Amino acid sequence: MKNPVRVAVTGAAGQISYSLLFRIASGDMLGKDQPVILQLLEITPAMDALRGVVMELEDCAFPLLAGVVISDKPEEAFAQADYALLVGARPRGPGMERKDLLEANAAIFSVQGKALNAVASRQVKVLVVGNPANTNALIAQRNAPDLDPRNFTAMTRLDHNRALAQLAGKTGAATTDIRQMIIWGNHSATQYPDISQATVKGDAAAALVPRDWYETDFIPTVQQRGAAIIKARGASSAASAAGSAIDHIRDWALGTPDGDWVSMAVPSDGSYGIEKGLIYSFPVTCKNGDYTIVQGLDIDTFSRERMTVTERELQEERDGVAHLLP
Ligand SMILES: NC(=O)c1ccc[n+]([C@@H]2O[C@H](COP(=O)([O-])OP(=O)(O)OC[C@H]3O[C@@H](n4cnc5c(N)ncnc54)[C@H](O)[C@@H]3O)[C@@H](O)[C@H]2O)c1
Numbered sequence: 001m002k003n004p005v006r007v008a009v010t011g012a013a014g015q016i017s018y019s020l021l022f023r024i025a026s027g028d029m030l031g032k033d034q035p036v037i038l039q040l041l042e043i044t045p046a047m048d049a050l051r052g053v054v055m056e057l058e059d060c061a062f063p064l065l066a067g068v069v070i071s072d073k074p075e076e077a078f079a080q081a082d083y084a085l086l087v088g089a090r091p092r093g094p095g096m097e098r099k100d101l102l103e104a105n106a107a108i109f110s111v112q113g114k115a116l117n118a119v120a121s122r123q124v125k126v127l128v129v130g131n132p133a134n135t136n137a138l139i140a141q142r143n144a145p146d147l148d149p150r151n152f153t154a155m156t157r158l159d160h161n162r163a164l165a166q167l168a169g170k171t172g173a174a175t176t177d178i179r180q181m182i183i184w185g186n187h188s189a190t191q192y193p194d195i196s197q198a199t200v201k202g203d204a205a206a207a208l209v210p211r212d213w214y215e216t217d218f219i220p221t222v223q224q225r226g227a228a229i230i231k232a233r234g235a236s237s238a239a240s241a242a243g244s245a246i247d248h249i250r251d252w253a254l255g256t257p258d259g260d261w262v263s264m265a266v267p268s269d270g271s272y273g274i275e276k277g278l279i280y281s282f283p284v285t286c287k288n289g290d291y292t293i294v295q296g297l298d299i300d301t302f303s304r305e306r307m308t309v310t311e312r313e314l315q316e317e318r319d320g321v322a323h324l325l326p
């Protein structure tokens with residue numbers, strides 16, 4: 001049996017965590033041979049609710065669950081953490097844009113970045129789910145100067161999976177028939193879901209669907225899917241967000257399949273002309289616990305315009321939280 005790894009999760013009594021924690025503990029994220037210790041962070045008023053979640057975790061008798069720690073102090077929850085899933089933040093309600101959350105949530109990620117810097121494993125892999133996820137990841141990263149800045153990522157896998165589902169529905173294919181989908185940029189309504197490289201059963205996706213559907217239906221549907229779920233459910237996506245967080249960490253830790261890639265928001269290294277340092281979603285392959293931005297893709301004018309719009313939004317968000325970026 002492998003040694004247990006430490007997985008810290010914030011917002012552990014919230015909606016997303018109510019799905020996420022049970023899937024981590026069952027081995028869906030790190031493999032069926034990898035024991036885990038869950039280190040759960042909540043705000044003080046939610047600690048009773050969190051105790052109830054822990055009772056349910058115990059009652060599942062998961063063979064891989066090697067321990068559970070709960071705390072309302074980031075320095076305790078992040079101690080020696082190998083993975084940190086930063087979920088805890090206020091979700092948006094009906095009619096709100098993600099940028100409305102910037103002020104409300106940014107301070108949380110400054111505090112948590114400092115705590116990770118102080119006590120987490122030096123190799124900790126960080127996934128930010130709490131919105132606005134890309135800019136929150138930037139805030140956490142910049143407040144953790146002793147950790148590898150490349151290990152701070154944000155979640156656009158949900159958008160990637162949404163794009164797979166929409167294209168599969170339109171073409172009558174299975175999501176597993178589709179390769180090389182891309183989400184560029186911000187996890188927001190400016191994101192650019194790009195099918196120009198995608199294939200369905202080996203055929204170019206762009207040739208299988210009408211251009212008009214792609215531009216006026218597919219792109220806005222994927223961009224607005226979070227809002228559509230909030231309108232329908234009265235609460236933001238939870239089980240699907242948890243599923244995508246599992247997918248993001250699993251592929252980062254265990255690797256992407258040959259011949260395919262996934263979308264992750266990672267610190268830009270200047271690839272495709274995107275400003276260095278922004279946490280921007282790119283197509284990436286993963287191997288040996290590391291990711292590599294896919295290089296050499298052709299970018300046409302249509303794509304470039306959309307990649308720039310979402311880059312500008314990230315620059316504006318970053319400038320809006322300059323006081324939290326040491
Ligand atoms: N990136 C994505 O694709 C994606 C998808 C869905 C939701 N989200 C975002 O994820 C976040 C969580 O969503 P949810 O539905 O679970 O919300 P929720 O309100 O059900 O749960 C959030 C939890 O975080 C806790 N929390 C707040 N501040 C905290 C802090 N400083 N430290 C620790 N915990 C704290 C709250 O007490 C609450 O229990 C929201 O910001 C939401 O917008 C992101």
Ligand SMILES: O=C(O)C[C@H](O)C(=O)O
Pocket residue numbers: 091092098131158225226227229236237
């Ligand atoms: O859209 C939201 O605010 C929630 C989440 O980010 C989503 O995409 O479902």
